[in-house]
Amino acid sequence: MRRLFVAVTVPETVRRHLSLLAGGIPGARWVAAENLHVTLRFIGEVDGALEQDIVDALAGLHQPGFEIRLEGVGQFGSAASVRSLWAGVARCPELLQLHRAVHRAVSLAGAPADRRKFVPHVTLARLKRTGPQTVAGWLGAQARFRSTAFPVTEFVLFESRLGREAAHYTPLAEFPLHER
Numbered sequence: 001m002r003r004l005f006v007a008v009t010v011p012e013t014v015r016r017h018l019s020l021l022a023g024g025i026p027g028a029r030w031v032a033a034e035n036l037h038v039t040l041r042f043i044g045e046v047d048g049a050l051e052q053d054i055v056d057a058l059a060g061l062h063q064p065g066f067e068i069r070l071e072g073v074g075q076f077g078s079a080a081s082v083r084s085l086w087a088g089v090a091r092c093p094e095l096l097q098l099h100r101a102v103h104r105a106v107s108l109a110g111a112p113a114d115r116r117k118f119v120p121h122v123t124l125a126r127l128k129r130t131g132p133q134t135v136a137g138w139l140g141a142q143a144r145f146r147s148t149a150f151p152v153t154e155f156v157l158f159e160s161r162l163g164r165e166a167a168h169y170t171p172l173a174e175f176p177l178h179e180r
């Protein structure tokens with residue numbers, strides 16, 4: 001069984017820009033620059049046969065390439081406890097369309113359901129038992145974050161192996177997007 005997800009990667013220049021946001025929050029575990037990505041669909045643990053069906057389904061998609069820009073920051077979690085901090089993605093109908101196509105394809109292939117609402121983001125830090133007052137200063141300081149726009153020319157199927165400190169992501173297959 002492998003734990004899978006589908007994502008869009010972030011170019012080196014933008015990852016470097018994002019890594020400037022890391023710091024200033026006690027107890028935060030900042031995501032390593034090479035692991036920064038926008039998840040399109042979390043799949044979870046699947047066996048080899050289902051993985052092959054998922055690869056085939058993704059290979060059958062014919063979606064256009066487009067540009068995105070990262071913009072703003074936010075948090076996930078409850079009112080009492082912040083679970084993660086992230087950079088947002090500026091409004092992009094083509095990314096939403098790609099998400100829908102990937103979601104539908106892997107669901108039809110038989111992947112486990114993913115009922116999370118799609119909020120496009122790049123997770124920057126994971127937190128434990130952190131109150132909202134601890135991150136308020138960081139959220140305020142980074143509110144105006146805005147990356148350069150960059151082209152999305154492919155999406156990637158990743159394996160995620162969970163380590164004690166951080167997850168390790170390995171690209172398993174790349175799926176090109178097409179010219180309009």
Ligand code: 2AM
Nearest residue numbers: 005037038039041042084116122123160
């Ligand atoms: P996150 O960054 O917002 O936590 C690999 O784990 C990727 O899949 C992460 O980017 C993670 O999003 C995303 N993901 C979505 N749903 C998940 C889930 N139920 N468990 C773990 N990761 C999930």
